[in-house]
Amino acid sequence: DGGITQSPKYLFRKEGQNVTLSCEQNLNHDAMYWYRQDPGQGLRLIYYSQIVNDFQKGDIAEGYSVSREKKESFPLTVTSAQKNPTAFYLCASSISGEVTEAFFGQGTRLTVV
Amino acid sequence: KQEVTQIPAALSVPEGENLVLNCSFTDSAIYNLQWFRQDPGKGLTSLLLIQSSQREQTSGRLNASLDKSSGRSTLYIAASQPGDSATYLCAATDSWGKFQFGAGTQVVVTP
Numbered sequence: 001d002g003g004i005t006q007s008p009k010y011l012f013r014k015e016g017q018n019v020t021l022s023c024e025q026n027l028n029h030d031a032m033y034w035y036r037q038d039p040g041q042g043l044r045l046i047y048y049s050q051i052v053n054d055f056q057k058g059d060i061a062e063g064y065s066v067s068r069e070k071k072e073s074f075p076l077t078v079t080s081a082q083k084n085p086t087a088f089y090l091c092a093s094s095i096s097g098e099v100t101e102a103f104f105g106q107g108t109r110l111t112v113v
Numbered sequence: 114k115q116e117v118t119q120i121p122a123a124l125s126v127p128e129g130e131n132l133v134l135n136c137s138f139t140d141s142a143i144y145n146l147q148w149f150r151q152d153p154g155k156g157l158t159s160l161l162l163i164q165s166s167q168r169e170q171t172s173g174r175l176n177a178s179l180d181k182s183s184g185r186s187t188l189y190i191a192a193s194q195p196g197d198s199a200t201y202l203c204a205a206t207d208s209w210g211k212f213q214f215g216a217g218t219q220v221v222v223t224p
Contacts, residue, residue, distance in 0.1 A: 004156075033211075033212070035214075040122075040216065041216055042202065042216040042217060043202070043204075043212075043214040044214075045212070048210075048211060058211075088154075090156055090157065092157075092212075094210065096210060100144060100210045101145070101147060101159060101162045102157075102159065102204070103159060104149075104156040104157040104158075104159075105156050106156040107155065107156045109154070
């Protein structure tokens with residue numbers, strides 16, 4: 001089955017710790033994205049990557065880091081510098097070009113304890 | 114910067130009624146407009162994608178229209194069912210392939 005896999009589904013982190021969220025896709029998409037969703041708000045873009053070994057900051061990149069070493073993988077690290085990391089994180093991918101339909105994973109809920 | 118607004122934030126209808134969900138955007142220079150469905154605690158499921166050159170798209174009971182000049186898209190769901198209860202989000206795509214999302218409309222269809 002083609003799709004986007006995010007793991008883990010639930011993640012708990014102590015304050016001061018870094019944590020990495022996994023996102024893997026087998027759709028052969030060039031572009032990948034990380035979004036954050038808070039209750040009652042729309043999705044906000046953290047980072048995106050249009051091609052391997054290249055990525056750009058989104059609207060709320062502070063306290064986050066990413067890498068794109070392989071086309072199918074786009075892990076997100078939530079660092080201790082992120083002041084309010086408890087949220088629902090969504091990964092997406094799309095084909096680069098004009099018809100950019102996005103497909104999403106099932107999300108990771110991160111809770112800082 | 115593109116801003117996407119969805120009104121109303123919540124909507125409750127009896128089963129069988131038609132649903133009309135609104136999405137407005139400030140920058141008409143969009144590439145695509147995409148509608149999604151999100152169930153509680155889940156990811157987003159793509160419903161319809163309208164390319165900038167198109168006026169509407171249809172899939173089963175769903176129909177989405179796009180009017181770039183007025184900065185509006187509307188999602189129609191005919192003959193609503195309790196299974197249609199979910200949050201519906203729209204997203205406008207720019208030339209860089211970035212998606213700007215609205216906050217969503219939470220829909221409840223009562224039996």
